[in-house]
Amino acid sequence: MAVLVIADHDNALVRETTHKTVTAALKISPDVDILVAGQGAKGAADQAAKISGVRKVLLAESDALGQGIAEAFEALVTPLMANYDAVLTPATSQGKNLSPRIAAKLDVSQISDVIEVVDAKTFVRPIYAGNALETVQSADAKQVLTVRPTVFQPAGEGGSATVESIDAGPGAAKTEFVSQELVKSERPELSGAKIVVSGGRAMGSAEEFQRVIEPLADKLGAAIGASRAAVDAGYAPGDSQVGQTGKVVAPELYVAIGISGAIQHLAGMKDSKVIVAINKDGDAPIFQVADYGLVADYKTAIPELMDALAKIGK
Amino acid sequence: MKLLVPVKRVIDYNVKARVKADQSGVDLANVKMSMNPFCEIAVEEAIRQKEKGTATEVVVVSIGPVQAQETLRTALAMGADRALLVQTDQDLEPLAVAKVLQAVIAEEGPELVLMGKQAIDGDNNATGQMLSTLLGWPQATFAFKLEIEGGKAKVTREVDGGLQTLEVTLPAVVTADLRLNEPRYASLPNIMKAKKKTLDVRELASYGVDTTPRLKVLKVSEPAGRKGGIKVETAADLVDKLKTEAGVL
Ligand SMILES: Cc1cc2nc3c(=O)[nH]c(=O)nc-3n(C[C@H](O)[C@H](O)[C@H](O)COP(=O)(O)OP(=O)(O)OC[C@H]3O[C@@H](n4cnc5c(N)ncnc54)[C@H](O)[C@@H]3O)c2cc1C
Ligand SMILES: Nc1ncnc2c1ncn2[C@@H]1O[C@H](COP(=O)(O)O)[C@@H](O)[C@H]1O
Numbered sequence: 424m425a426v427l428v429i430a431d432h433d434n435a436l437v438r439e440t441t442h443k444t445v446t447a448a449l450k451i452s453p454d455v456d457i458l459v460a461g462q463g464a465k466g467a468a469d470q471a472a473k474i475s476g477v478r479k480v481l482l483a484e485s486d487a488l489g490q491g492i493a494e495a496f497e498a499l500v501t502p503l504m505a506n507y508d509a510v511l512t513p514a515t516s517q518g519k520n521l522s523p524r525i526a527a528k529l530d531v532s533q534i535s536d537v538i539e540v541v542d543a544k545t546f547v548r549p550i551y552a553g554n555a556l557e558t559v560q561s562a563d564a565k566q567v568l569t570v571r572p573t574v575f576q577p578a579g580e581g582g583s584a585t586v587e588s589i590d591a592g593p594g595a596a597k598t599e600f601v602s603q604e605l606v607k608s609e610r611p612e613l614s615g616a617k618i619v620v621s622g623g624r625a626m627g628s629a630e631e632f633q634r635v636i637e638p639l640a641d642k643l644g645a646a647i648g649a650s651r652a653a654v655d656a657g658y659a660p661g662d663s664q665v666g667q668t669g670k671v672v673a674p675e676l677y678v679a680i681g682i683s684g685a686i687q688h689l690a691g692m693k694d695s696k697v698i699v700a701i702n703k704d705g706d707a708p709i710f711q712v713a714d715y716g717l718v719a720d721y722k723t724a725i726p727e728l729m730d731a732l733a734k735i736g737k
Numbered sequence: 738m739k740l741l742v743p744v745k746r747v748i749d750y751n752v753k754a755r756v757k758a759d760q761s762g763v764d765l766a767n768v769k770m771s772m773n774p775f776c777e778i779a780v781e782e783a784i785r786q787k788e789k790g791t792a793t794e795v796v797v798v799s800i801g802p803v804q805a806q807e808t809l810r811t812a813l814a815m816g817a818d819r820a821l822l823v824q825t826d827q828d829l830e831p832l833a834v835a836k837v838l839q840a841v842i843a844e845e846g847p848e849l850v851l852m853g854k855q856a857i858d859g860d861n862n863a864t865g866q867m868l869s870t871l872l873g874w875p876q877a878t879f880a881f882k883l884e885i886e887g888g889k890a891k892v893t894r895e896v897d898g899g900l901q902t903l904e905v906t907l908p909a910v911v912t913a914d915l916r917l918n919e920p921r922y923a924s925l926p927n928i929m930k931a932k933k934k935t936l937d938v939r940e941l942a943s944y945g946v947d948t949t950p951r952l953k954v955l956k957v958s959e960p961a962g963r964k965g966g967i968k969v970e971t972a973a974d975l976v977d978k979l980k981t982e983a984g985v986l
Contacts, residue, residue: 556957
């Protein structure tokens with residue numbers, strides 16, 4: 424009984440979400456293969472081959488795969504599933520985009536956002552913004568899962584799997600790629616960052632968000648997150664939204680500044696190891712999950728925090 | 738052009754779900770229910786397309802209990818033209834919902850299905866992608882912007898790292914993300930008008946779709962709670978605690 428992991432990568436490198444998904448896959452079966460689908464993705468495939476515990480890497484390349492077209496992934500993966508009992512994809516925006524298609528094609532259920540593999544057919548997943556955990560047992564012949572990467576340890580390096588090039592499949596006739604605007608940043612990626620600094624509606628403007636959040640994030644070597652309110656108001660880009668319907672993060676340290684702590688926000692950060700909240704309202708719900716709360720106006724608290732960090736050499 | 742918008746009745750987004758003591762599920766007795774917020778965004782977008790003249794009719798459909806009629810009435814009050822309730826007390830999995838929607842679409846013949854990216858009860862984020870697959874129509878998920886022209890939909894999507902724009906040939910399935918629009922509130926006159934709009938009810942069984950669950954829920958449990966910690970007085974105290982007590986700096 425073999426299992427396929429669809430890699431999350433940028434063609435040059437595989438992201439750590441892939442290593443974490445491999446860990447989940449190894450709980451289902453010792454025979455784990457990785458599919459690297461993209462364009463010019465040999466680098467990512469070679470790197471995937473070094474993940475320990477991996478049996479084989481399949482490399483498929485085409486323009487449509489490189490553009491992340493979901494239909495192209497479905498057309499590629501569905502026939503491969505003759506050889507596998509399960510397919511796992513990290514629950515990134517791309518994983519969520521493509522994985523249900525494979526399930527529908529195979530006429531099986533998808534189990535979204537798996538946080539625990541109980542056995543090869545039984546999984547735990549959060550529902551209702553993480554306010555309940557559902558343990559489900561599948562009656563389907565094959566399993567299609569998306570995996571919440573934050574809860575699994577990354578598989579190590581040191582493997583030496585073979586890389587096998589395979590046919591890229593027929594692509595997607597009715598979908599045309601127009602353009603992509605990716606935000607370039609020198610900062611760590613939000614979902615894998617060790618420290619996250621997030622700002623909320625309190626910032627009041629994009630300029631203020633940058634003025635307050637960026638220097639602090641730089642000082643801590645942190646990724647930048649935001650509440651939905653901050654994103655909706657245009658203070659921060661869409662993919663920095665942390666929460667039920669944005670990104671789920673679980674860093675060592677999460678700093679929430681001027682964020683009230685709505686259910687939907689908590690869903691995306693409450694598994695962080697240490698949570699700090701800075702909010703001028705001592706009754707804000709964010710304090711119910713914060714390990715360290717500072718009731719203060721951020722306008723005075725952040726400069727003081729910067730000074731205090733400087734004193735310890737940050 | 739006809740637009741179909743599937744809408745789901747779910748726990749209101751302001752309500753914190755509570756797990757039943759016997760771990761059989763989430764307690765929904767006497768809990769406020771509303772239209773899934775992403776479905777609201779999809780309804781709003783459909784109405785805007787009609788206002789712009791790209792769409793001629795907006796049909797809303799819900800699969801659910803008799804109370805889902807309220808949800809459909811809300812959509813009608815926002816401006817949808819007609820509603821269909823596929824009535825069932827069974828809680829369907831996304832694959833089954835997609836199959837029922839496929840059967841509805843075979844009868845209704847819309848050129849575009851606009852739906853939510855995610856229902857905030859099950860948090861599956863799967864039905865739209867599955868429906869697109871079953872229909873063999875292209876998909877554009879997590880829509881941030883939608884333009885319809887010349888038999889195509891140009892959709893800018895929210896993806897990890899930024900935005901992506903795709904052009905899909907109609908008919909297609911588009912799922913709405915949070916920033917596609919801000920849904921309107923229904924005005925009182927429109928709520929009154931909605932009472933006269935057509936709301937058909939059909940039994941799920943009449944579609945002849947196999948909706949047998951594939952997943953058995955063994956239990957629904959409460960997540961490990963997180964205790965609130967302490968309040969610190971100053972930023973300097975905070976840094977000190979983070980360094981010496983928490984060890985994260
Ligand atoms: C379908 C749906 C999905 C959603 N998904 C998400 C999601 O994924 N992520 C998410 O975050 N939200 C999400 N939300 C929105 C969520 O419900 C809240 O509206 C949002 O999180 C609020 O953002 P906020 O905390 O920045 O703003 P507010 O709730 O307005 O809080 C601002 C806080 O700043 C504090 N403040 C103000 N001024 C200062 C100051 N000078 N100094 C210090 N503190 C100050 C205030 O006391 C307040 O607590 C979703 C909502 C819906 C309906
Ligand atoms: N029972 C239902 N009736 C109508 N539409 C539904 C139903 N369940 C899901 N949907 C649609 O599918 C979207 C995504 O739901 P899900 O895949 O369950 O997260 C929702 O926003 C709705 O548009």
